Amino acid sequence: MLFPMRIVSVLLAQPLPEPFDYILPDGMEAEEGAFVVVPLGSREVMGVVWGHKDSSEHARLKAVSAVIDTAPPLPKSVRDFIERAASYSCASLGYMLAMTMRSREALEESPVARLVRPTGAPPDRMTPARDKVLVAATEPMAAAELARKAEVSSGVVKGLVDQGALEVVEQEVDLPYPEPDIDMQGKTLTADQQAAAAELSDLVRSREFHAALLDGVTGSGKTEVYFEAIAAALRDDPTAQVLVLLPEIALTQAVMGRFKERFGAVPAEWHSAAGSKVRRRVWREVANGRARIVVGARSALFLPFPNLRLVIVDEEHDTSYKQEEGVIYNARDLSVMRAHGAKATVLLASATPSLETLANAQSGKYRHLKLRARPGAARLPDILLSDMRESPPEKDRWLSPPLVEAMDQTLSAGEQVLLYLNRRGYAPLVLCKACGEKLKAPDTDSWLTEHRYTGMLICHLTGFTMRKPSHCPHCGAEGALSGIGPGVERLAEETRQRFPKAKIEVFSSDTTRSNEALMDLVNRMERGEIDIMIGTQMAAKGHNFPNLTLVGVVDADSSLKGGDLRAGERTFQLLSQVAGRAGRAEKPGRAIIQTYAPESPAFELLAAGDRDAYMEFELAQRELLGYPPFGRLGAVILSALSSEDADEWAREFGRAQPNAGGVDVLGPAPAPIAVLRGRHRRRFLVRTDRNVDISAFLSAWRDRVKAPSSVRVTLDVEPYSFM
Ligand code: ADP
8 A cells, every 4th residue: 555645846947847746755844935956867956846745646756855955945926926927928937947046056055264364462473474464464364365465475374373363263255235224315306206206115115016117308317216215115124125127237337336325335236147156145145035135137037035025127118128048038027027926016217118118107007107307407418310311421431411510519618429329340241342242150141240350250140250251252352352331340430530639439348348348438438538439239328427418329220120010119219318328417418310211200209309209109000000018919930950841840830820819920931030050940920919818829829739859939928029
C-alpha cells in the first residue's frame, strides 16, 4: 500500500509553460513561494514552490533536493503578477519567473568581508611606515587595500594586527541602503504642483489600487510632484516600498542626484547592465523589504517587492518600455497590472502621454493630473518649421540656411545648441558608385552603416561589424564605395566646417560607451563647456541643460516614415521632448524643425503648440480603423531556415487560425526585415475588438500548430515594432 506523500509543484526559471511536481521529503518544509533546488534531468536547478498537493501517485516523481532558507519566499503578490503577466504577454510561466530571478547569488546571505580598523591602542614602537598605516585607516577596510593606500608592504599591516593596534572585524559585503529621510524639505511647489501632489498622496494613502496620469509639459516639475507622492507613501507605512521606472540609463545619474537632494540618500538602482554584485545587493534588499526606493529600468518591475505601494513610470510614452527580445512585454502596461495586484498606486508621467494612456485618462479610468506651465521664469520653447523645399541646404550638406543663422545667433549670445539626428555613425547607407550595390549585413535585410571614427561598417540590427573594404564586394571596383546620407559623425564634420571655433561633441551610444564617458559629457554640457552638442535619441530625453536655448531637428521626416500606426504619435512625442530641452532656465528657447512636409499634422500642430488637437486627430484616425486604444493588436511572427519553409508554415498557420468573432487577421506577408541572421520571416497582424482577449486568441492559435523546432513562433501583444 502506498502512503499519501506530500507533493509540491515547483515552477522552474526556464522556458516551461507550467510547474513540475516533486516529492517533499519527510522533515523538509517548504511554504508556497519558497525557493528550492530540484533535479531536472541530470542537473540541479532552482525553482519556486507554486503549490502543494496531496497525492499517492508519486511513483515516478523525484524529490526536492533542498529548500533555500536564506531568502524570504517569493510573495504571493509577485507570484500572482507572474501568472497574469505571462498570460497577458503570451509568455511561458517559467520564462516570466526567470525575469524575477535575475540574481542567483541574491538567494544566499551576503558574503562577509574581513576588514581591519584601529583599536586606539598604540603599537610597541612607532615607525614611519606604521604611522602611515594608522593615518590611512580612516574606516574599516581590507588589509591589502589599507597597505596599498598607506603605500607600505602588507607585512606592516599584519604587524599592527599582531600588536593589537589594528583589529579584524567582519562586515557584510552588501550593506543595506540608507533609509530615505522623508522629513527633508522639497522645493516650494506651485499651485498646480501642490494640487497634483495632494491628490496623489491621497491615492497612495488609500491603500487601494489607483492609476493616475501626471500630464505636464516638459520641465513643468513632474519629478518634484512625484517626490511628494513617494514621501507620502513612505510616511504612511514604515515598510512601504516605491519603484520608479525610467526609460533610459542615461537619465538615471541625474535623477539619482535629485533623489539624494530630496531624501538625503541615493536609492537602490537597478538595470540589467549593472554588475552581478549590484544586482545581488538590490535584489536581496528589495526581497527583505529594506530597499525602500528603487530606481530602475523596465526589468526592475520583476523585483520581489513584498510591500510595493507606489509605482512611477516616468516618460510613460517611451517606446523603450517595450522589451522586444526574449520575453516580449510592455513594462508600462505590466506596471498597471503589478500595482493592481498589490493594491498600490501607479503613476504614469509624461509631457506627451501615449494615446492609450490619454484615452484611459479621458474616460476616467485613470485620474488625470495636469501641470500647465514651467515653474518660475522658464517658458516652453517656440517651435519653428523650416521648409526644406523653400530653403534647402547646399549639396551634400544637411543644415538649412535658417538653422545655420539661428545657430550663429545663439553661439554669439554665448548660449548652447543641440542638433538632433537619430542616426549613429557617419552615413546610414554605403553604396557602390560603380555598380549601385548597397552593402548589407550577411543573411540580413538591413543596410550597413558607415562609422568613420572607427573605420567600420556596422549593422545596427544584428551588431555585425566589418572594416570598410577598399573594393566593392559585388563588382570589385576600387574606391567606389560611398556613404550616403547623414549620421551624427557627418553632421559633426559639417558643423566643424561652418563653426570652426565652436566646441562640438557627439552624444550617441558610440561616444558614451561607459557610464563615466556619458556622465562626463552630460556634466560638460551642463557646465557650458560644449557649444554644440550633436546627439541621437540619447541626448533627446530628460536632460536639463540651463544654457541650451536652440534645438535643431535635422531630419524630422525620418521618424514619420516606415508607416506603422504609431509613427505620427511617436514623432510628435519625440520632437516635443527634443524641443523641450531648450529654454529650461530663465533664457527663452526655440526649436527649429527641418522638414520637407511642414503641412503634415504632426509638424503643424507641434509648431502651434497644440498637443491636444494633435491627439484628437490621431484618436479619430485610430477610431476609424479600430486600432488601439479602440481595438487591440497582436502579431504572429514565424521564422524558418529557408524561404520555402517559412512560406509553408505560414500557410499552415493561416489554415489553423481559430474561429472567433471580432477578429481580423492580415497576412501572412514577408516581414519588412524578411531575412534576419539567416532566418526567413513572415508576419500576421491581428486586430480585434476591444472586448476580445487577444492574448488568449494568440496563445490558442499558436497551440494549434505543431511546428518543428526549426520554425520559431513569436507572439507579440500590442506590438510596437512592425519589422
Ligand atoms: P519635468 O519632470 O516635468 O520635466 P522637472 O521636475 O525635471 O520637470 O523640473 C524641471 C526643472 O524645474 C528642474 O530643474 C526642477 O528642479 C525645477 N523645478 C520644478 N519644480 C520647481 C518649483 N516648484 N520651484 C522651483 N524649481 C522647480
